[in-house]
Amino acid sequence: MSSSPTSSEVPSVTVIGLGPMGRALAGAFVAAGVRTTVWNRTPGRDRELVARGAIGAATVEEAVGASPLSVVCLVNYDATDAVLRQVAVTAALKGRTLVNLTADTPDRARDTGRWAGDHGIRYLDGAIMTPTPTIGTPQAVFLHSGPEEVYAEHRPVLDVLGGTHTHLGEDIARAAAYDIALLDIFWTSMAGYVHAVALAGAEGVSPSELAPFAQGIGTILPPLFQALAEDLESGSYSGEGNPLTSVVSSMAHIVQASEAHGIDAGVMRAAEGLARRTVGLGHGAEGFTRIAEVLTRR
Secondary structure: OOOOOOOOOOOEEEEEOOOHHHHHHHHHHHHOOOEEEEEOOOOOOOHHHHHHOOEEOOOHHHHHHOOOEEEEOOOOHHHHHHHHOOHHHHHHHOOOEEEEOOOOOHHHHHHHHHHHHHOOOEEEEEEEOOOHHHOOOOOOEEEEEOOHHHHHHHHHHHHHHOOEEEEOOOOOOHHHHHHHHHHHHHHHHHHHHHHHHHHHHHOOOOHHHHHHHHHHHHHHHHHHHHHHHHHHHHOOOOOOOOOHHHHHHHHHHHHHHHHHOOOOOHHHHHHHHHHHHHHHHHHOOOOOOHHHHHHOOO
């Protein structure tokens, strides 16, 4: 006859921060039967999770002391520092593992990694690359960096969050580097889309009319990213088919049409300025990827 698992056999985790993403993380752990302790600076945010079976901690040191693994997800590293770098909390974390899924810069990840190492805390940095509704589903995407053995030890619990988990290497800042670069793509794309909607609207084209064609533009990008990556790594900066001189002309049309309608063209003016600068350096016959090389010149 099988016996029920003891509390020591049931995996346990602590979730620090119960904003929308933190609640989604904690909810996925609870749904999977993981013993989940939760804490948030604003009282009352744990009410629904506790009703579902989570354990609400009165203090953050009590929360991190309840599990061998703590997952923190706050607005930025200023917030995580304020919560975790208290003397009692740091002491409670000693010898335990902290997985930080808070978004910030690679430098902040390095600083937190040093702090954790100085205080005997096993540390993994991470990034969540998909929105809240994907957590606990196959569509979720997580990136992790830090010691391989620490990641391997806690991978079974982290897998409960669903989707794909990729360990990017031992460099603690690598997940943050991917995160900041991928968010750069996302938010500049979103800025381009809302600007396009405004410009189309000024010409009498509704967002729903534009959307199918905007999606068509979107499908061009994935294979283009791969081709451009190969172009950058080879250093060819090929302008075959679309040299920078043509790019500048196209960008200028967008700026002119926008400003004719009184629409701020600052984002496109900035992009056009980079392209014109690159042409001015003698690269007019080369491709758009040359701008990346010019951006890194010192």
